[in-house]
Amino acid sequence: MPFLFVALAAGALPSSHAPAQPLPELGDAAGVAIAPQVERRIGESIAREIRYRDPAYVDDAEITDYLDNLGRRLLAAVPGARQDFEFFAVRNSSINAFALPGGFVGVHTGLLVAAESESEVASVLAHEIAHVTQRHIARLIGAQQQMQLPSMVALAAAILLGGSRPDLAAGAAAAVQGGAVQAQLSYTRDFEREADRVGFQTLAAARFDVRAMPAFFEKMQRTTRLSDDGAVPSYLRSHPMTAERIADAQNRAADAPYRQHLDSLDFQLVRAKLRAESGEARDAVAALSAAVRERRYANEAAARYGLVVARLRAQQVREAQADLAALRATGAASPMIETLAARVQLAAGDGVGASAILQQALQRFPGRLPLVYAYAEGLLQVGGGQDALAALEQPLRQHPDDVRLRALQARTYAALGKRLLQHQAQAELYVLRGSMPAAIEQLRLAQAAGDGNFYELSAVEARLKELRARHAQEQRDAKR
Numbered sequence: 001m002p003f004l005f006v007a008l009a010a011g012a013l014p015s016s017h018a019p020a021q022p023l024p025e026l027g028d029a030a031g032v033a034i035a036p037q038v039e040r041r042i043g044e045s046i047a048r049e050i051r052y053r054d055p056a057y058v059d060d061a062e063i064t065d066y067l068d069n070l071g072r073r074l075l076a077a078v079p080g081a082r083q084d085f086e087f088f089a090v091r092n093s094s095i096n097a098f099a100l101p102g103g104f105v106g107v108h109t110g111l112l113v114a115a116e117s118e119s120e121v122a123s124v125l126a127h128e129i130a131h132v133t134q135r136h137i138a139r140l141i142g143a144q145q146q147m148q149l150p151s152m153v154a155l156a157a158a159i160l161l162g163g164s165r166p167d168l169a170a171g172a173a174a175a176v177q178g179g180a181v182q183a184q185l186s187y188t189r190d191f192e193r194e195a196d197r198v199g200f201q202t203l204a205a206a207r208f209d210v211r212a213m214p215a216f217f218e219k220m221q222r223t224t225r226l227s228d229d230g231a232v233p234s235y236l237r238s239h240p241m242t243a244e245r246i247a248d249a250q251n252r253a254a255d256a257p258y259r260q261h262l263d264s265l266d267f268q269l270v271r272a273k274l275r276a277e278s279g280e281a282r283d284a285v286a287a288l289s290a291a292v293r294e295r296r297y298a299n300e301a302a303a304r305y306g307l308v309v310a311r312l313r314a315q316q317v318r319e320a321q322a323d324l325a326a327l328r329a330t331g332a333a334s335p336m337i338e339t340l341a342a343r344v345q346l347a348a349g350d351g352v353g354a355s356a357i358l359q360q361a362l363q364r365f366p367g368r369l370p371l372v373y374a375y376a377e378g379l380l381q382v383g384g385g386q387d388a389l390a391a392l393e394q395p396l397r398q399h400p401d402d403v404r405l406r407a408l409q410a411r412t413y414a415a416l417g418k419r420l421l422q423h424q425a426q427a428e429l430y431v432l433r434g435s436m437p438a439a440i441e442q443l444r445l446a447q448a449a450g451d452g453n454f455y456e457l458s459a460v461e462a463r464l465k466e467l468r469a470r471h472a473q474e475q476r477d478a479k480r
Helices: 003-010 036-053 061-075 109-114 118-133 136-142 149-163 166-174 178-205 212-227 243-255 265-276 281-293 300-313 317-329 335-347 351-364 369-381 385-398 403-415 419-432 436-447 454-479
Strands: 086-090 097-100 104-108
Touching: 036 086, 036 097, 036 104, 036 136, 061 086, 061 104, 061 118, 061 265, 061 335, 061 369, 086 109, 097 118, 097 136, 104 109, 104 118, 109 118, 109 265, 118 136, 118 178, 118 212, 136 178, 178 212, 178 243, 212 243, 265 281, 265 300, 265 335, 281 300, 300 317, 300 335, 317 335, 335 351, 335 369, 351 369, 369 385, 369 403, 385 403, 403 419, 419 436, 419 454, 436 454
Parallel strands: 086 104
Antiparallel strands: 097 104
16 A cells, blocks of 8 residues: 555546646646645545555554654654644555555554664655655646546545455556556656655654665565565556665765664554564464563563563463563553553453553653543443543543544443433544534434533534535535
């Protein structure tokens, strides 16, 4: 699911009977035929397809939070970056990442596991961010103006699923004119070089080790060469890695001042978590136990953290408690360690104790969303609906478009028997998921709930009117 897949799809290549259109020059803003709002809508549609229909999507709040924080650090170094970005992970053993239209960036779990430093991960994210900020996808779409928005979204989503459905990707590619494919491939290589250059600047400005970029490029090239079995058409292979690109990155790094970057603890913990969750649980326990016993690790806290995760997978609760104590003894501090401690407590049957751990953790690490999710979830499990509602109030004000928070809010209102508010929150959840008819139905149920006051009913009526108008406009757009 790399950028090249999206480029071919979102570019909406012409049929075999359509004349090839000239591609706009790099940096030619006049060649961009779509507005940023349209680009965002395409990205949202594809991101929803991945999030709710692709089993490879990693629905893990902590991994998403880590990628989001790393991405924000890079974005803070991009001059004039105003676009909203969302970062997420996809369970795939290959070393890769991809950019969707409108600011969505996906990272394969294989990349996180294979990276030997946080700067290597940052170098890939910086490259993908550059694809978005330089509006590469918008330029590709601008070269194929005759394609309608729904067709572009559908084709892009289909090819994106090619990672798990190669037949789907090959089928989509077979319908494309051969000459146009070659033109787009050449165009994409130009974009790759531009993304390398701009990404390198971002990496340096964010104070990461810029030598990580050529080092990781070489690693990706070796992996591609070893796994290249010819099963996928060459023009669908992601991020063509050439000797020229590697040499350019090496030259840039050689000219840059040396800067050491210390990896964050969360980087180590995320990698340990992914390793502990792969394969059979007992095999993971055996491998991690041996690594800890023999001190074969780069970071002791991360190694012990991974062992606790594996113990819980294997339902070895008493052993997990002992290993958690050893992890605590290292003095390592991270929200991820606190949520793991709460999970151990829950596995031992102590829901109240788990909630206490998370409450203290939120005081120590205020605003960290994975802690908020876990705390509200734990409160709901022990019947603390009112406390859960209070815990969600401030985060929802700060992150009104957070899907997890909305889902927890709806569940909390349901647990408290507040039917109007439950359906209202559920409606907003469906809006975020792109299901407007379901959202409208939830608001109708809110109107009929019979437990709302005048102000609540007025708010529901106003929102219902707004969503009906939006849905009607979407239907008109789909027919164009």
